[in-house]
Amino acid sequence: MLSSEQISFFAQEGYLIVDDLITSEEVDYFRQVYEDFLSxxxxxxxxxxxxxxxxxxxxQEKIVQIMRPSLLYxxxxxxxxxxxxxxxxxxLLGSxxxxxxxMLIDKPPHTNAPTPWHQDEAYWIDMEDKRAVSCWLALDDVVKENGCMWFVPRSNHQALRSHQQTGKGGALQCVAEESEAVAAEISAGSCTFHAGRTVHYARGNETDRRRRALIxxxxxxxxxxxxxxxxxDHLGDREVRQ
Ligand SMILES: O=C(O)CCC(=O)C(=O)O
Incomplete structure (x- = not known):
């Protein structure tokens, strides 16, 4: 359970790192399930x-995205x-x-494809109540070079930025810079939380290591x-919806 400092930090900064959400034995279980999806x-x-x-x-995809794995398994x-x-x-946001x-997002070794800067809200239909939070769980140790998450602190309090689609039906992108962001380098089994409005991104995987995330x-x-x-229902094509 979180401390009141952690809850306040998330409310203010728009993200939070939570170490050791699961144990290394639990990581092994999710890695096995992950391979069953990928194979x-x-x-x-x-x-x-x-x-x-x-x-x-x-x-072969550069960034494998599998939506709603719990519907399939x-x-x-x-x-x-x-x-x-x-x-x-x-x-963090209410009972x-x-x-x-x-979703599962896998960046295989040496695929070098960044996840562009974006706010998740741009993918979603407009809703009256905008409270939303994602938990990004690392199933491998993540550093900048293999694609850890980066967050722009306090961007959760700003307006929704203008987004464009990248590639052929690929990820949405807005304008932001690493110099305004913090990198969340975490170990396998740890996770980050971010709000639906928080600007975030991840570099491509430039390493020979894995980078598997369960969100x-x-x-x-x-x-x-x-x-x-x-x-x-979060299936179907990616598009700018707001
Ligand atoms: O895993 C990634 O590279 C990006 C994940 C992301 O943008 C998200 O979980 O909202």
Whole structure:
């Protein structure tokens, strides 16, 4: 559970590092499940794409994104990551926070494809209640060179920036600089939390090491119902929606 200092830090800065969300034995379990997704042992049809927007259908992705893995492998929805991240999301933003979607983002060695600067809100339909938080769990030790997360402190209090799509249906991008941001270098099993408005990015993986992340996103139960009523389920094409 978080301290009041951690809760205040997140409210002010728009991000938070939480060490050791899971143990190294638990990391091993999630790495195994991850490989089952990547190898196709668990079918990912319609859920898998290249976030970099740089490759053709059938080519090896530079950034593998698998959306909503817990729909494809339902036990994940009850996993220790989902449970612990959800408890923290409630501490940060209120007791009505529920899992909206999860995703896997894998940057294979030497793919050198950055995740562009963006605010997650740009991907989503406009909602009356904008409370939202993502937990980005590292399944490998992450440093700048293999693609740790970077956050622009206090950008959660700023306006939504203008976003453009990159590549062929790839990630959305806004303008920001590393010089205004902080890098969150963390160990496998640790995680970061960021708000839906927080500007963030990750460099490409320039190393021969892995960079696997499991992300869970939470928002008010009433807003999830609103999204689904509009037909918005975080599957399908990436596009600028705001
Ligand atoms: O894993 C990455 O490279 C980017 C993740 C991200 O942008 C997010 O979780 O909102």
């Amino acid at each position: 196709g042992k668990i079918s990912t049809s319609g859920h898998r794409s290249d976030l970099s927007g740089q490759t053709e259908e059938g080519e 339902p036990v994940l929805a009850q996993s220790v990551v989902h449970q612990r991240a959800s408890a923290i999301a409630r501490q 009505d926070m529920e899992l909206d979607f999860d 869970t996103n939470f928002r008010p139960q009433a807003m999830i119902a609103y999204e689904r009523a509009q037909g918005f």
